[in-house]
Amino acid sequence: MRALHCLLLLGATACASAASQSTTAPSPARDSAHVDAERGALSVPNADPFPSTYKPFPSRTTVIRNVNLLTAAGPMIRNGAILLQDGKIAAVGATVNAPADALVIDGGGKYVTPGIIDDHSHLGVYAAPGVNALSDGNEATNPVTPQVWAEHSVWPQDPQFPRNLAGGVTTLQVLPGSANLIGGRSVVLKVVPGRTVQEMKFPGAKYGLKMACGENPKRVYGNRGGPQTRMGNVAGYRAAWIRAQDYRRKWDKWNADHKGDPPTRDLGLETLAEVLRGNILVHNHCYRADEMAQMIDIAHEFGYKVRSFHHAVEAYKIADLLAKEGIAASVWADWGSFKMEALDAVRANMALINHAGARVIVHSDDPSGSQRLNQEAAKGMEAGAEIGLPVSEDEAIKWLTINPAWALDLDDKIGSLETGKNADVVLWTGDPFSVYSKPEKVWIDGALLYDRLDPSEQWRTDFELGFVPLTGTNR
Amino acid sequence: MISNRLKLTAAIALVAATAPGLEAQTVAITGGKVYPVSGPPIENGTVVITDGRITAVGANVAVPAGAQRIDATGKIVTPGFVNSATQLGVQEVAAVGDTRDASARGKDEIAAAFTVWEGLNPNSVLLAPARKAGITSFVVMPTGGLVAGQAALVDVVPGTTTDMIIRAPVAMIAEVGDPQSAGVNARGELIVKLRELLEDTKYFQAHRDAFDRAQTRPFAASRLDLQAMIPVVEGRLPLVVNVDKEADIDAAMRLARDYNIKLIIGGGAEAWMMADKLAAARIPVLTGAMNNIPSGFATLGQRQENAALLRKAGVQVALIGNAGGGDEEAFNVRNLKQEAGNAVAYGMSWDDALRAVTLAPAEVFGVADRVGSLQAGREGNVVVWSGDPFEFTTRAERVFVRGREYHDTTRQDLLVDRYKNLPASHNLPGAH
Numbered sequence: 001m002r003a004l005h006c007l008l009l010l011g012a013t014a015c016a017s018a019a020s021q022s023t024t025a026p027s028p029a030r031d032s033a034h035v036d037a038e039r040g041a042l043s044v045p046n047a048d049p050f051p052s053t054y055k056p057f058p059s060r061t062t063v064i065r066n067v068n069l070l071t072a073a074g075p076m077i078r079n080g081a082i083l084l085q086d087g088k089i090a091a092v093g094a095t096v097n098a099p100a101d102a103l104v105i106d107g108g109g110k111y112v113t114p115g116i117i118d119d120h121s122h123l124g125v126y127a128a129p130g131v132n133a134l135s136d137g138n139e140a141t142n143p144v145t146p147q148v149w150a151e152h153s154v155w156p157q158d159p160q161f162p163r164n165l166a167g168g169v170t171t172l173q174v175l176p177g178s179a180n181l182i183g184g185r186s187v188v189l190k191v192v193p194g195r196t197v198q199e200m201k202f203p204g205a206k207y208g209l210k211m212a213c214g215e216n217p218k219r220v221y222g223n224r225g226g227p228q229t230r231m232g233n234v235a236g237y238r239a240a241w242i243r244a245q246d247y248r249r250k251w252d253k254w255n256a257d258h259k260g261d262p263p264t265r266d267l268g269l270e271t272l273a274e275v276l277r278g279n280i281l282v283h284n285h286c287y288r289a290d291e292m293a294q295m296i297d298i299a300h301e302f303g304y305k306v307r308s309f310h311h312a313v314e315a316y317k318i319a320d321l322l323a324k325e326g327i328a329a330s331v332w333a334d335w336g337s338f339k340m341e342a343l344d345a346v347r348a349n350m351a352l353i354n355h356a357g358a359r360v361i362v363h364s365d366d367p368s369g370s371q372r373l374n375q376e377a378a379k380g381m382e383a384g385a386e387i388g389l390p391v392s393e394d395e396a397i398k399w400l401t402i403n404p405a406w407a408l409d410l411d412d413k414i415g416s417l418e419t420g421k422n423a424d425v426v427l428w429t430g431d432p433f434s435v436y437s438k439p440e441k442v443w444i445d446g447a448l449l450y451d452r453l454d455p456s457e458q459w460r461t462d463f464e465l466g467f468v469p470l471t472g473t474n475r
Numbered sequence: 476m477i478s479n480r481l482k483l484t485a486a487i488a489l490v491a492a493t494a495p496g497l498e499a500q501t502v503a504i505t506g507g508k509v510y511p512v513s514g515p516p517i518e519n520g521t522v523v524i525t526d527g528r529i530t531a532v533g534a535n536v537a538v539p540a541g542a543q544r545i546d547a548t549g550k551i552v553t554p555g556f557v558n559s560a561t562q563l564g565v566q567e568v569a570a571v572g573d574t575r576d577a578s579a580r581g582k583d584e585i586a587a588a589f590t591v592w593e594g595l596n597p598n599s600v601l602l603a604p605a606r607k608a609g610i611t612s613f614v615v616m617p618t619g620g621l622v623a624g625q626a627a628l629v630d631v632v633p634g635t636t637t638d639m640i641i642r643a644p645v646a647m648i649a650e651v652g653d654p655q656s657a658g659v660n661a662r663g664e665l666i667v668k669l670r671e672l673l674e675d676t677k678y679f680q681a682h683r684d685a686f687d688r689a690q691t692r693p694f695a696a697s698r699l700d701l702q703a704m705i706p707v708v709e710g711r712l713p714l715v716v717n718v719d720k721e722a723d724i725d726a727a728m729r730l731a732r733d734y735n736i737k738l739i740i741g742g743g744a745e746a747w748m749m750a751d752k753l754a755a756a757r758i759p760v761l762t763g764a765m766n767n768i769p770s771g772f773a774t775l776g777q778r779q780e781n782a783a784l785l786r787k788a789g790v791q792v793a794l795i796g797n798a799g800g801g802d803e804e805a806f807n808v809r810n811l812k813q814e815a816g817n818a819v820a821y822g823m824s825w826d827d828a829l830r831a832v833t834l835a836p837a838e839v840f841g842v843a844d845r846v847g848s849l850q851a852g853r854e855g856n857v858v859v860w861s862g863d864p865f866e867f868t869t870r871a872e873r874v875f876v877r878g879r880e881y882h883d884t885t886r887q888d889l890l891v892d893r894y895k896n897l898p899a900s901h902n903l904p905g906a907h
């Protein structure tokens with residue numbers, strides 16, 4: 001049942017209608033229009049009213065040597081080394097030139113990978129403890145809520161964040177839940193301590209839009225105004241995109257000529273218009289093959305792209321179509337059977353998608369699974385081997401790193417061990433695809449943020465103080 | 476075409492024995508590293524199964540004439556794994572009410588008379604994936620309410636539920652974690668309600684005649700529920716109390732002391748905080764090794780080292796899934812080995828982890844004379860692994876249940892066959 005957790009709803013809010021999100025922007029003077037636009041006062045492309053205030057944590061130049069490097073950008077480098085300097089990967093190879101002041105870590109034959117990226121998380125929006133007061137992931141008041149932004153629900157003190165970091169996860173996409181056809185904007189976070197969500201936001205990351213197919217929306221809204229059926233779902237998406245096209249046209253015209261009063265702003269349509277402009281990436285929860293094919297047609301009809309289908313337990317049935325369309329599949333290794341649309345889950349899903357040439361992403365949708373994405377990938381590898389489609393570690397590491405980085409359009413910054421990329425790096429106690437291996441140290445932008453060997457240095461959220469006993473104590 | 480149809484037929488039965496029709500037969504598994512669990516590992520050991528039961532285990536065991544020889548050189552041989560808490564067989568699709576038979580309505584949150592195995596579906600498509608992963612026995616457990624009902628231990632064999640049962644009941648199940656789901660408001664009140672049930676059971680037992688003459692005061696539970704509780708208050712049937720919070724575990728232990736109940740703790744997120752007390756009271760714990768999230772105010776101390784810390788203190792530990800992707804959902808019973816591997820990663824010895832998925836659950840549920848170890852007289856539940864059973868790359872290459880070998884073709888296997896080469900092969904008439 002936990003697989004349905006993102007549908008947990010507060011009964012009290014049932015059927016409340018969404019408040020009007022429309023406001024009329026004041027007529028701006030020409031000179032201030034640009035600034036206002038960036039702050040989001042106008043409905044213009046790439047507005048950023050809640051800008052990231054993330055600053056990398058203090059770091060020192062570090063060399064990790066005598067390690068096996070799974071780079072996600074080529075074959076494994078055995079007994080190699082990596083240099084982290086000024087927050088970036090400065091060198092990686094069989095040997096690196098270490099500056100005299102560098103901290104040198106002898107990896108003793110252990111493994112190094114890029115930081116893991118989970119493109120399907122609800123951390124912060126479904127925080128622990130899982131009480132109603134912290135259940136902020138589904139604005140289940142209307143089946144179409146593109147006006148809500150996940151970041152406005154994220155609780156930075158969610159004790160699940162440090163546990164994810166200890167699982168080697170350095171970047172998360174936090175999504176709204178799947179109650180709604182269109183659930184709202186996602187946010188991309190670095191897994192770092194912060195007083196505010198802005199301090200965790202990945203600078204420059206695009207927003208995502210959460211959409212959901214199938215059983216969830218019709219179950220949630222079936223008895224309160226609909227949609228009640230899958231055909232109702234599709235009518236709902238199309239109606240929303242029609243409104244979005246109209247809105248975009250009006251604003252694009254006004255932004256070009258600034259003639260007369262600006263059109264009335266609408267937060268939801270603003271988000272959808274950004275999808276149509278290609279500035280927001282679509283992440284579509286969709287289990288069944290036939291529904292994914294329909295969602296692809298809808299995307300063609302309105303001229304947007306689906307970046308990744310999430311859960312996609314039947315992706316293996318249309319892996320050729322996903323490859324042709326350039327759509328990734330964000331999947332579990334072996335969840336299935338918990339509802340009808342999950343019935344045809346197969347463990348070989350990852351290997352079959354991979355074999356067809358589409359992008360595989362190992363995702364979690366779960367705060368426990370997110371800590372062990374490496375183990376989920378290992379199951380997918382083994383399932384491939386069993387059906388004669390073996391997957392190498394060099395390939396499987398991409399499922400955890402560069403592929404989700406691509407899904408977030410951040411593959412130029414993170415997701416592989418290559419010179420110039422952000423120094424998001426994990427040192428594992430052993431082969432990351434072994435059940436016995438754990439992250440030993442985790443760096444984000446070159447700063448050591450987790451060290452399994454030093455509990456006193458481990459991040460504890462405000463909530464944990466006093467409530468959660470320290471590891472290594474009897475109480 | 477014909478071969479495909481045959482394949483399908485075989486698969487629908489989800490069973491394909493290697494030597495059909497040979498009821499009386501002897502199998503000798505030779506050359507492997509044998510882990511009897513009840514004794515030290517044996518290099519180059521032999522396991523002999525005759526007519527469904529293990530007849531010999533050792534380094535210098537002669538292979539009987541006419542025995543089917545299985546070469547396990549370079550492999551690991553263990554007892555079939557035992558999953559000690561699952562809804563396998565009584566829940567096919569969690570979100571479809573029609574397929575959920577693990578929770579009784581009961582009366583006032585008490586359903587002690589509920590025998591969950593009566594609703595077990597021997598044709599569940601989820602059984603084959605479990606057996607294919609080396610799980611040969613499981614405890615089918617009811618859930619919900621205050622007293623959920625009775626659990627049974629079954630083998631994964633074809634036939635009817637009657638054929639599958641090793642022992643029923645093996646335990647009564649109570650849920651003491653959440654007052655709301657027990658129909659009360661406060662944790663203390665929940666204990667009061669349980670205490671009232673135990674008191675009434677004893678009174679009912681002592682005044683049966685008066686009850687039948689309708690000369691007793693009203694009871695907190697129905698006649699059949701009280702009847703079902705008698706073996707619990709007599710200390711014959713263990714009571715599994717699913718409970719996480721330290722204070723609740725303590726309360727359950729007090730109750731068990733007061734009524735001489737044979738207590739088993741299920742879940743036990745914070746059990747590590749009182750490991751010494753549990754060890755001293757000889758109370759076993761069913762728990763996992765893949766959850767560390769303070770998911771509620773009753774599980775603030777949840778950590779992955781729980782199982783290892785308990786074992787270190789001397790507590791009998793059986794591993795169950797308790798985290799995302801774990802085996803508490805019927806579909807992923809097969810992930811028991813991942814739970815064991817993680818237990819090792821978080822401090823349990825490898826031998827103890829193996830024990831926690833074989834002999835420990837058998838002992839906890841009183842069936843160690845039947846399953847859970849490799850020794851003469853036990854059921855022929857044996858698995859030959861290609862390597863370390865807990866590793867992802869390892870397969871359960873040969874799976875024997877009661878001496879019969881199974882090569883399961885699961886529903887998933889059929890789907891993969893169909894879609895491995897896209898667009899798809901649907902085996903339609905005339906299709907090539």
